[in-house]
Amino acid sequence: MADGQPIYRPKHGLTRWLDSRLPLPRLVYDQFVVYPTPRNLNIWYTFGAMLAFFLAVQIVTGIVLAMHYVADGSLAFASVQNIVREVSYGWLIRSLHATGATMFFVAVYLHLFRGLYYGSYKAPREIVWILGVLIYLAMVATAFLGYVLPWGQMSYWAATVITSLFGSLPLVGDSLTQWLWGGYAVGSPTLTRFYALHTLMPFVICALVALHIWALHVVGNNNPAGIDVAGEQDTLPFHPYFTVKDAFFLSLFVIVYAALVFYAPDALVSPDNSSPANPLVTPAEIQPEWYFLPYYAMLRAIPFKLLGVAVLLGAFISPLFAPWLDSSKVRSCRYRPLMRWFFWGFVAACLTLGYIGSQPVAAVLHLGVASLPLVWVGRCATLYFFAYFWLVMPILGRIEVPDPTPETIAQPVLIKEGAA
Amino acid sequence: MADPEKPEPTRRDFLYVATGTTGAVGTACVAWPLVDQMNPSSGARADAVLEADISAVKPGQQQVLQWRGHPLIVRRRTPAEIAAARNVRLEDLIDKLARNANLPEDAPAIDANRAAIPEWLVVVGVCTHLGCTPAASTAEAPQGSYGGWLCRCHGSEFDTAGRVRTGPAAQNLFVPPYAFLSSTRIRVG
Numbered sequence: 001m002a003d004g005q006p007i008y009r010p011k012h013g014l015t016r017w018l019d020s021r022l023p024l025p026r027l028v029y030d031q032f033v034v035y036p037t038p039r040n041l042n043i044w045y046t047f048g049a050m051l052a053f054f055l056a057v058q059i060v061t062g063i064v065l066a067m068h069y070v071a072d073g074s075l076a077f078a079s080v081q082n083i084v085r086e087v088s089y090g091w092l093i094r095s096l097h098a099t100g101a102t103m104f105f106v107a108v109y110l111h112l113f114r115g116l117y118y119g120s121y122k123a124p125r126e127i128v129w130i131l132g133v134l135i136y137l138a139m140v141a142t143a144f145l146g147y148v149l150p151w152g153q154m155s156y157w158a159a160t161v162i163t164s165l166f167g168s169l170p171l172v173g174d175s176l177t178q179w180l181w182g183g184y185a186v187g188s189p190t191l192t193r194f195y196a197l198h199t200l201m202p203f204v205i206c207a208l209v210a211l212h213i214w215a216l217h218v219v220g221n222n223n224p225a226g227i228d229v230a231g232e233q234d235t236l237p238f239h240p241y242f243t244v245k246d247a248f249f250l251s252l253f254v255i256v257y258a259a260l261v262f263y264a265p266d267a268l269v270s271p272d273n274s275s276p277a278n279p280l281v282t283p284a285e286i287q288p289e290w291y292f293l294p295y296y297a298m299l300r301a302i303p304f305k306l307l308g309v310a311v312l313l314g315a316f317i318s319p320l321f322a323p324w325l326d327s328s329k330v331r332s333c334r335y336r337p338l339m340r341w342f343f344w345g346f347v348a349a350c351l352t353l354g355y356i357g358s359q360p361v362a363a364v365l366h367l368g369v370a371s372l373p374l375v376w377v378g379r380c381a382t383l384y385f386f387a388y389f390w391l392v393m394p395i396l397g398r399i400e401v402p403d404p405t406p407e408t409i410a411q412p413v414l415i416k417e418g419a420a
Numbered sequence: 421m422a423d424p425e426k427p428e429p430t431r432r433d434f435l436y437v438a439t440g441t442t443g444a445v446g447t448a449c450v451a452w453p454l455v456d457q458m459n460p461s462s463g464a465r466a467d468a469v470l471e472a473d474i475s476a477v478k479p480g481q482q483q484v485l486q487w488r489g490h491p492l493i494v495r496r497r498t499p500a501e502i503a504a505a506r507n508v509r510l511e512d513l514i515d516k517l518a519r520n521a522n523l524p525e526d527a528p529a530i531d532a533n534r535a536a537i538p539e540w541l542v543v544v545g546v547c548t549h550l551g552c553t554p555a556a557s558t559a560e561a562p563q564g565s566y567g568g569w570l571c572r573c574h575g576s577e578f579d580t581a582g583r584v585r586t587g588p589a590a591q592n593l594f595v596p597p598y599a600f601l602s603s604t605r606i607r608v609g
């Protein structure tokens with residue numbers, strides 16, 4: 001614990017009794033009440049709390065759905081219709097769960113980009129970052145498995161395309177896909193096992209989140225200035241300063257969530273998922289959920305099967321190496337005049353890929369007289385995505401002259417307050 | 421006397437190694453059923469034969485049946501489609517193997533090896549890229565530029581013999597084991 005942090009002293013008989021047996025209140029007090037937090041954390045630091053909130057929302061609404069859902073190929077679609085039409089408030093719970101997944105991903109993407117911008121992945125937070133990426137990968141798996149459950153056309157064909165990715169592995173590919181399917185094609189056995197795993201994964205995520213926060217609290221938060229906490233003047237106790245800040249921005253975020261749940265529950269759902277799964281007909285345009293579109297665009301940008309799969313895998317695991325790829329001593333992009341631009345280029349590449357993933361394969365971009373097939377734009381964006389990690393991070397730190405960083409975290413804050 | 425650096429193994433050492441080995445072997449034995457339960461069950465493996473009447477298919481049309489959970493395409497090719505398939509040179513193909521379960525594995529992908537009876541092409545309707553069902557091209561509504569099929573998922577194109585002509589798919593559509601029982605009845609599997 002940092003020096004000067006108040007010590008937990010249970011006042012009542014009962015809390016003293018508990019403290020000497022299972023010091024849970026002490027843990028909460030140390031980690032979430034007096035925990036010293038850099039005083040300059042901004043709005044981008046509130047998404048961690050939002051993620052915890054949405055994990056809880058998904059688990060609560062998910063368990064309610066599980067009470068009515070039937071994971072069998074012939075009944076699944078009808079059971080979801082039953083949830084939406086007959087079960088009391090089923091429409092609400094389902095919409096909270098489906099839209100909750102969307103909000104969860106909005107939050108995780110902002111949280112990840114925040115980490116990239118302020119250099120939170122660098123020493124001593126490598127483990128925090130790696131656990132974060134693992135949580136994201138577990139979320140990807142969970143959301144994919146969940147999307148299969150309503151057993152509509154998109155569910156079925158998403159399951160087919162994604163599981164077929166494993167078929168491209170040399171030698172073991174075919175037996176591996178049949179093992180995943182429990183048959184010769186995606187079918188009822190596939191649905192049932194996906195359901196079991198979809199229910200398990202959120203609890204795996206809970207465990208990873210606990211490790212993530214543990215690792216974070218060992219080294220302390222990074223902050224927008226990207227410099228180390230130098231002493232007490234740089235921090236504030238977590239409660240009430242950051243509990244309130246988190247709660248305030250969470251309430252704004254939840255307003256957006258509620259607006260989607262009540263006014264646009266289907267805005268992000270493909271209409272094709274309103275027809276039951278049909279193994280004989282692929283819908284004209286198949287498309288994953290919005291949060292997977294950039295990866296989908298990468299897959300389509302590569303005209304060779306095995307390479308496409310390798311690129312996809314690379315895109316998922318490249319961020320894991322960021323702590324060792326970035327050669328700059330300065331963490332925050334606030335003081336990295338060049339990296340800043342490359343960072344925004346990275347954001348732009350991800351958004352561009354997302355857009356391309358939402359368009360038909362053969363779409364063409366018309367720029368005045370010239371016309372450019374989108375697949376080429378996708379190839380460039382994919383290259384940039386990889387270059388950001390494997391070229392920009394290692395090289396830029398060696399050639400960039402960073403701006404001077406402040407002496408302490410408190411300094412710029414106090415100067416601003418003095419001026420105001 | 422034994423080397424003093426390496427003391428004689430004791431009874432405890434023996435129990436330690438024996439217990440560890442038993443535990444490791446036991447764990448491996450339990451792990452296999454846990455893995456193997458995911459494989460297709462005997463029921464799924466048993467249902468693999470399909471018989472169907474295909475007399476209703478007109479030239480230039482296809483019928484989609486279901487075999488092993490997959491779409492199975494039976495296409496009655498027009499003379500023009502057969503000619504188009506026969507005019508392709510083997511060198512121009514992405515996948516030069518016939519992928520025909522009724523022929524040896526190294527049979528070349530010439531049209532005669534894809535469709536034993538030229539009029540009837542029987543292929544599994546699963547794109548060899550990532551498993552979508554390709555859309556059939558007809559004279560009225562062409563799909564792609566090779567007259568066979570277009571997979572709308574990621575843009576693979578197939579010719580009138582079901583051979584891949586544009587990636588990302590890397591293999592020709594598979595020809596399943598099948599036989600004609602009469603001129604209009606077919607057995608697959």
Ligand code: HEM
Nearest residue numbers: 058059062063065066069098101143146147149150199202
């Ligand atoms: C990390 C947390 C979770 C995420 C990201 C997630 C995501 C999803 C998604 C994207 C869907 C498809 C929604 C739709 O199209 O309707 C879904 C459906 C479903 N989920 Fe989850 N889920 C999570 C946790 C859970 C938990 C803990 C349970 C149960 C214990 C659960 C049970 C279900 C059920 C029964 C469905 C099918 C009903 C439906 O489609 O509305 N989920 N989930």
Ligand code: FES
Nearest residue numbers: 547549550571574
């Ligand atoms: S599944 Fe057919 S092109 Fe990808």
